[in-house]
Every structure is written in C-alpha cells, then in structure tokens.
Amino acid sequence: MGKGKNKQSEDRATKTRTSNGHKSKQHHVRKGRQEEGANRNTADAKFPVKLAMWDFDHCDPKRCSGKKLERLGYIRNMRVGQKFQGIVVSPNGKGVVCPDDREIVESFGAAVVECSWARLDEIPFNKIGGKHERLLPYLVAANTVNYGRAWKLNCVEALAACFAIVGHVDWAEELLKNFSWGLTFLKINKELIEVYQQCTDSESVEKAQADWLEKLEEESKQRKEQSATEDVWMMGNVNRQNESEEEAEEEDEAEDESDVEYDNLENIIPKKQERYDKLGNLITENEEMEESEEETESDEEVQYDKLGNIIKPNTILSGEALESLHV
Numbered sequence: 001m002g003k004g005k006n007k008q009s010e011d012r013a014t015k016t017r018t019s020n021g022h023k024s025k026q027h028h029v030r031k032g033r034q035e036e037g038a039n040r041n042t043a044d045a046k047f048p049v050k051l052a053m054w055d056f057d058h059c060d061p062k063r064c065s066g067k068k069l070e071r072l073g074y075i076r077n078m079r080v081g082q083k084f085q086g087i088v089v090s091p092n093g094k095g096v097v098c099p100d101d102r103e104i105v106e107s108f109g110a111a112v113v114e115c116s117w118a119r120l121d122e123i124p125f126n127k128i129g130g131k132h133e134r135l136l137p138y139l140v141a142a143n144t145v146n147y148g149r150a151w152k153l154n155c156v157e158a159l160a161a162c163f164a165i166v167g168h169v170d171w172a173e174e175l176l177k178n179f180s181w182g183l184t185f186l187k188i189n190k191e192l193i194e195v196y197q198q199c200t201d202s203e204s205v206e207k208a209q210a211d212w213l214e215k216l217e218e219e220s221k222q223r224k225e226q227s228a229t230e231d232v233w234m235m236g237n238v239n240r241q242n243e244s245e246e247e248a249e250e251e252d253e254a255e256d257e258s259d260v261e262y263d264n265l266e267n268i269i270p271k272k273q274e275r276y277d278k279l280g281n282l283i284t285e286n287e288e289m290e291e292s293e294e295e296t297e298s299d300e301e302v303q304y305d306k307l308g309n310i311i312k313p314n315t316i317l318s319g320e321a322l323e324s325l326h327v
Helices: 004-016 025-046 065-071 099-108 117-122 156-167 169-176 182-188 192-195 202-229 238-259 283-299 319-326
Strands: 051-055 084-089 110-114 132-133
Touching: 051 065, 065 110, 065 156, 084 099, 084 156, 099 132, 099 156, 110 156, 156 169, 156 182, 156 192, 169 182, 182 192, 192 202
Parallel strands: 051 110, 084 110, 084 132
Antiparallel strands: none
C-alpha cells in the first residue's frame, strides 16, 4: 500500500515535466496565476480604495494599462451587467469629476471603462457603470500611444486624474509609478490639476476648464499673428541689434575723424581729390609723380651729340662736343 502511494506521487512528478525534463506549460500557467493572486492580495492590502474596470479587449494587451494594473493586483475586472457604487470615469458621464466627489471616492473607490476611443459605439453603456458616472475635464495624455493629445487618456491616467482632482495626488502617484512614463502625466498637467483642485462642484470645474481653453486659444492666436508679421527667430536679440547699430555709427564717426589731417597750426589740410584715368582706374601718387616727371622732360629741349646720344642738361660738355654741336 505504501509502495503504491509512492509510485503515484512519482507518476505525478514525471507528468509535470516534458520529455526534455523542463516544467510543462500548464505548470507555468498555474505558477503565473499564483503570482498574480499574490500580487493582487498585496495590492489590495496596500491600496486604500477599490478599483474596478469593464474590459472589452479593444487594446493591445502589451500596451493596455488596465490589464497591467490587473496583473499587478490593483484593479478587478467587472462583467457586463455589473454596476459599481463608486465614481465611474466613463465617456457616458453627465458631469465632470470635481473635488466634491472626494467622499464618494474615499468610501467606494473608482472604476473605468477599458475600451478603444475609436469603438465607443460598441460599448453597452446601459449595462455598465453606476450612479456616479463622470467625465474628465480637459487634460493632456502622457501615454506612449496618445502623448500630447488632449482628452485621450488611458485607464491608469483616468484613475490618476480622478484621484488628483479630488485631492489624493498620492494615490495617483501610487498607480502611475508602475509605468515608465506615468509620473510625466502629473508633471505636464500639474498647473491645470491645481486649478481644478481649487474648485468645488462640477459647474465650477467646467468654468475653470472653459477659462483655460479660452486662454490657450488666445495664446495660439497671438502666436499666429506674430508669425504672420515677422519671424521672431530670425530677428535674434533685439537689444543686441540696437547695440550693434550704435557701435556701427560710432565706428563710422571714428573713421571720418581719422581721415581728417591737420597742419602744425591745427588747420585742416584739405584732402587731395582722387583722379582717374580714361579707363576709370584710380591714379596713385606714384603714377602722378611719374606723369609729372614725363611732362617736365618733354618740356625741356632735347640735345644730341654727333653719335646721337642724348645730352643731359646738367652734363658739362668738352670742347669737341661743343664743336660737334655747332656743326
């Protein structure tokens, strides 16, 4: 009897391994479920409120933030037909999340609808949700799929936005820190979230949102008008331009002063007028001296001796030379 029991346990051990000695696929699946269960228990124990979602499998499982939160044990999946008592962040909401929702969030938690923005018409909103369905006010996404796009938040961003607006930024950080880009969401929306936190009910949040959008529109209009008149980047530093213009004027004045010449009595010596030849070339001082020498030489009478050599004016002639000249 004992041997039979030992044999059965040995058979069970061998069945969990494949022919190459590795653990079977079912073993790894069970192992993963056990790890997820352990993570879920840990997350439930450390996260202060309930989180839930209705997952319609529209997203890539590798990129889906809701599925990751589920794997980590933060959030539980709801079936179609189930309702949630807390705040439900949903495209089907009537009002926006506001600081007055804090008590509901702290008591019953928050839920989201995990679906694609492009397939909202496929969602049976009448069979999901709850009494407190809410929209989110204007915020900018930081996730890798819709980074920089307004309103296009994913699951974890929607939950984080809900918690941050009601005053629990610490809860938002707890969820977002599980994503490499997560805390960036709070950074790029920090100023706007602080504006919403100063509000009370949905109407005041909607008014703050309208004022913010009007401000963005006015800034965009000013940028367009400015770019239409002149390119700011091509202008450079305006102050530096004024300095360079003043420096240029001072240099011109200095050059003008340096061109003026004075004699010993501090009288201005008039500048020599520039002269040009027939081809428009400037005549230098050396060329002027050569021309003057040629003119003086042409004015003097040229004398030759018997051999045809030119006799210079200052040359002292001998008697024979004088006779040759008379001849």
